[in-house]
Amino acid sequence: MGDRHSAKAAKLNVYIQGQGFPILALHGHPGSGRSLSVFTNHLSQRYQTFAPDLRGYGKSRFQGNFDMEDHIYDLEALLDRLGIEKCLVLGWSLGGILAMELALRLPQRVTGLILVATAARPRGNHPPITWQDNLYTGVAGILNYIKPGWRWNIETFGKRSLFRYLIQQHTPTAYSYLAKDAVPAYLQTSPAATRALYTAIRAGYNRLTDLEQIECPSLVLAGAQDRHITVDASLETARHLKNCQWESYANTAHLFPWEIPQQVLRDIDYWLEANSSEIL
Known part of the structure; x- marks a missing residue:
């Protein structure tokens, strides 16, 4: 080099x-x-x-x-x-x-x-992103970070959030990875x-x-x-x-x-x- x-x-x-x-x-x-x-x-x-x-x-x-x-x-x-x-x-x-x-x-x-x-x-x-998408994604992300894979959060907020475009199978495993590996990385991206x-x-x-x-x-x-x-x-x-x-x-x-x-x-x-x- x-x-x-x-x-x-x-x-x-x-x-x-x-x-x-x-x-x-x-x-x-x-x-x-x-x-x-x-x-x-x-x-x-x-x-x-x-x-x-x-x-x-x-x-x-x-x-x-x-x-x-x-x-x-x-x-x-x-x-x-x-x-x-x-x-x-x-x-x-x-x-x-x-x-x-x-x-x-x-x-x-x-x-x-x-x-x-x-x-x-x-x-x-x-698809175009709406303010509701961002709101639900924020709430789903925060709740999932606190309690990874929580089924109520997945059903109530996760499936209405932008996560619905990132994943199809809304499983506790997928949400556990989102909490552990995605949220901290997102916060550290410049x-x-x-x-x-x-x-x-x-x-x-x-x-x-x-x-x-x-x-x-x-x-x-x-x-x-x-x-x-x-x-x-x-x-x-x-x-x-x-x-x-x-x-x-x-x-x-x-x-x-x-x-x-x-x-x-x-x-x-x-x-x-x-x-x-x-x-x-």
């Missing part, structure tokens, strides 16, 4: 678990390294997981504005700092976009991609991080035609009712990747790993086993 990029890179806070082949786990927006516990707690039983807080998220505080490309400099610097020569990259939502960017920038170092609720040309179909993301989206981010350069095996997972990044956008990405397996989960949305964790982790395990000779 050149001096210019080294000088620009922010030193990221990172959560490390387990031993074995490295898996770099990248969170979405809003999010933090902790938001990936559904993956890292499981995968770290056989691999070593690295889940950084991206610049402007979690404990990776950063002064001033930055753009999306800066995340890539930070992640390359992190791999160098930790002495990681090769790794698999798992990315959820924004993290999946960064995972593809890393694979394009560092083809010798990224041995595989697990892309969750993401797309190289992201498109959403989220305005600069939000600006960087929306600037890139407004500019019409589209990497589809570059995906043919990615040679490593990839697994693309999507929720069939995802309103934030549609299942069609994820499928389009999967079709542009050469060595790709695709899975879509019925009756789930953008946060589907929190809705059906066992099924998602089982599918990841099968894929890792089937592709171990190329990835590990």
Whole structure:
């Protein structure tokens, strides 16, 4: 990595678990390294997981504005700092976009991609947000933070809140993850991080035609009712990747790993086993 990029890179806070082949786990927006516990707690039983807080998220505080490309400099610097020569990259939502960017920038170092609720040309179909949506989401979020998975709150406020677009299966498990991993991450996401993301989206981010350069095996997972990044956008990405397996989960949305964790982790395990000779 050149001096210019080294000088620009922010030193990221990172959560490390387990031993074995490295898996770099990248969170979405809003999010933090902790938001990936559904993956890292499981995968770290056989691999070593690295889940950084991206610049402007979690404990990776950063002064001033930055753009999306800066995340890539930070992640390359992190791999160098930790002495990681090769790794698999798992990315959820924004993290999946960064995972593809890393694979394009560092083809010798990224041995595989697990892309969750993401797309190289992201498109959403989220309905307009009303003041009632925001009100119910605030109440549901606060009550759920105090008493995770409380059925009365789920029925009374959760299903009327914006959570109805993030999840389809309003289970105590999903709400427990929302309380433990989503709310703290949301509160720690900086305005600069939000600006960087929306600037890139407004500019019409589209990497589809570059995906043919990615040679490593990839697994693309999507929720069939995802309103934030549609299942069609994820499928389009999967079709542009050469060595790709695709899975879509019925009756789930953008946060589907929190809705059906066992099924998602089982599918990841099968894929890792089937592709171990190329990835590990």
